[in-house]
Amino acid sequence: MCGIVGVVSNAPVNQLLYDALLLLQHRGQDAAGIVTLLERKFFMHKAKGMVRDVFRTRNMRGLPGNVGLGQVRYPTAGNAYSEEEAQPFYVNAPFGIVLVHNGNLTNAHALRSELFSTDHRHTNTESDSEVLLNVLAHELERSSRGVPLHPAEVFAAVKNMYKRLRGSYAVVSLISGHGLLAFRDPYGIRPLCMGRSADGNVMVASESVALEGSGHVFERDIAPGEAVFIDLEGKVHSMQCAESATLNPCIFEFVYLARPDSVLDGISVYQARLNLGETLAKRVVSTVPPNQIDVIIPIPESSRPSATQLAHLLGVPYREGFVKNRYVGRTFIMPGQGVRKKSVRQKLNVIASEFKGRNVLLVDDSIVRGTTSREIVQMARDAGARKVYLASAAPPVRYPNVYGIDMPTKDELVAHDRTVEEIRELIGCDALIYQDVDAMKRAIGSLNTKLDGFDASCFDGVYVTGDIDTEAISRMNGNRPRIEETEEDSSRLALPNHSE
Numbered sequence: 001m002c003g004i005v006g007v008v009s010n011a012p013v014n015q016l017l018y019d020a021l022l023l024l025q026h027r028g029q030d031a032a033g034i035v036t037l038l039e040r041k042f043f044m045h046k047a048k049g050m051v052r053d054v055f056r057t058r059n060m061r062g063l064p065g066n067v068g069l070g071q072v073r074y075p076t077a078g079n080a081y082s083e084e085e086a087q088p089f090y091v092n093a094p095f096g097i098v099l100v101h102n103g104n105l106t107n108a109h110a111l112r113s114e115l116f117s118t119d120h121r122h123t124n125t126e127s128d129s130e131v132l133l134n135v136l137a138h139e140l141e142r143s144s145r146g147v148p149l150h151p152a153e154v155f156a157a158v159k160n161m162y163k164r165l166r167g168s169y170a171v172v173s174l175i176s177g178h179g180l181l182a183f184r185d186p187y188g189i190r191p192l193c194m195g196r197s198a199d200g201n202v203m204v205a206s207e208s209v210a211l212e213g214s215g216h217v218f219e220r221d222i223a224p225g226e227a228v229f230i231d232l233e234g235k236v237h238s239m240q241c242a243e244s245a246t247l248n249p250c251i252f253e254f255v256y257l258a259r260p261d262s263v264l265d266g267i268s269v270y271q272a273r274l275n276l277g278e279t280l281a282k283r284v285v286s287t288v289p290p291n292q293i294d295v296i297i298p299i300p301e302s303s304r305p306s307a308t309q310l311a312h313l314l315g316v317p318y319r320e321g322f323v324k325n326r327y328v329g330r331t332f333i334m335p336g337q338g339v340r341k342k343s344v345r346q347k348l349n350v351i352a353s354e355f356k357g358r359n360v361l362l363v364d365d366s367i368v369r370g371t372t373s374r375e376i377v378q379m380a381r382d383a384g385a386r387k388v389y390l391a392s393a394a395p396p397v398r399y400p401n402v403y404g405i406d407m408p409t410k411d412e413l414v415a416h417d418r419t420v421e422e423i424r425e426l427i428g429c430d431a432l433i434y435q436d437v438d439a440m441k442r443a444i445g446s447l448n449t450k451l452d453g454f455d456a457s458c459f460d461g462v463y464v465t466g467d468i469d470t471e472a473i474s475r476m477n478g479n480r481p482r483i484e485e486t487e488e489d490s491s492r493l494a495l496p497n498h499s500e
Contacts, residue, residue, distance in 0.1 A: 003027030188224030277309030356384030370414030
């Protein structure tokens with residue numbers, strides 16, 4: 001999972017890109033990078049860390065130009081600790097191309113071999129994004145051989161790419177001397193939208209919040225299988241480049257990943273979470289009578305809209321019982337020290353008066369490993385709760401995600417091959433209520449009836465690209481970010497406190 005942005009302007013774009021990346025920081029905190037274009041020269045700065053730490057005044061001064069792109073990264077394949085795998089990626093031929101990518105290619109292994117043996121192109125990292133860049137470079141070289149590069153040649157290259165790529169990908173690329181190219185996979189799994197500013201800037205970004213927060217007016221989502229080329233004068237060209245495209249966005253974007261103030265594919269993320277609270281209320285009533293619940297408390301913070309709607313419908317008081325410490329730093333390993341993993345208790349603190357002597361219903365956006373939930377339930381008991389019930393706004397996460405969310409392997413998922421009662425016993429709550437898969441799809445899908453469906457593979461095991469089997473999952477798990485012994489697993493869904 002990553003956040004990407006690109007902009008074509010008539011003024012310097014470095015500050016615009018920086019501001020947009022700050023608005024997308026929730027999509028990735030492992031690394032950040034920006035590339036700008038001045039005349040035919042690229043200027044790049046990228047490094048591991050948060051946007052505010054990666055870019056200093058001296059770095060921003062070194063990013064001149066009126067066109068550029070950027071990314072915030074959470075690794076889903078390759079080596080999480082390699083500076084080389086921070087994006088953007090660059091190739092010098094043809095033309096000079098830089099690229100940022102959100103998603104995950106499911107056939108990256110086969111493409112890497114194909115690039116070497118047939119296309120005679122070299123990749124130097126384990127990143128599928130570098131593979132994607134080299135496929136684009138090869139197809140652009142083929143389509144423009146002997147002729148100038150116009151939008152028609154760009155779209156021809158993208159059409160050929162679609163025939164080769166499998167998986168999920170939202171991409172922004174910059175072609176030196178020509179313009180900015182954005183495209184989205186034929187299923188629309190990962191989000192991508194575009195907008196304009198009053199002074200003529202054109203911006204593309206992962207979420208609408210990046211447009212609106214940086215002074216742009218949201219115009220539209222880029223359609224599945226569509227390519228958009230923005231030339232250096234700011235003129236927008238677009239074409240449907242996939243032979244058969246359907247809109248099946250990742251439902252986890254609405255459950256958890258996206259910011260609540262974003263609108264993705266015509267669906268308000270905040271309203272989607274309210275709807276999840278409404279359908280969850282029906283599940284709660286069938287398990288725990290509302291008169292046996294004294295208070296409803298969200299686990300910060302993506303679950304808040306669902307929890308407020310749930311409390312309203314059940315007629316039960318809503319309270320804030322946890323305070324999140326936003327400034328917990330990393331754990332430093334000093335000589336002679338052992339590894340110390342950060343506890344949830346360092347990241348969340350309880351307001352004991354909201355728990356003491358009460359039957360408490362905790363609401364979370366989702367339950368992944370279960371270790372966080374178990375510790376939070378114990379925190380509620382330690383604060384004096386008489387009974388602790390736990391409700392999840394999402395269904396059980398039973399299957400791995402292969403489309404760009406760094407989710408644990410199936411053996412690490414608490415719901416894999418376990419009944420709800422077995423999960424309840426592991427977590428230690430008095431009752432466990434999950435969202436229903438079909439109810440979740442209806443609750444969110446009702447907000448845009450033009451959708452063809454959702455990728456809900458981590459909940460229902462149905463992979464929309466149709467090329468995923470046990471062997472493919474095993475191979476991709478082998479390419480998950482490698483975590484060194486002395487480091488914490490920083491993947492967003494692996495964090496003990498996995499809220500935003």
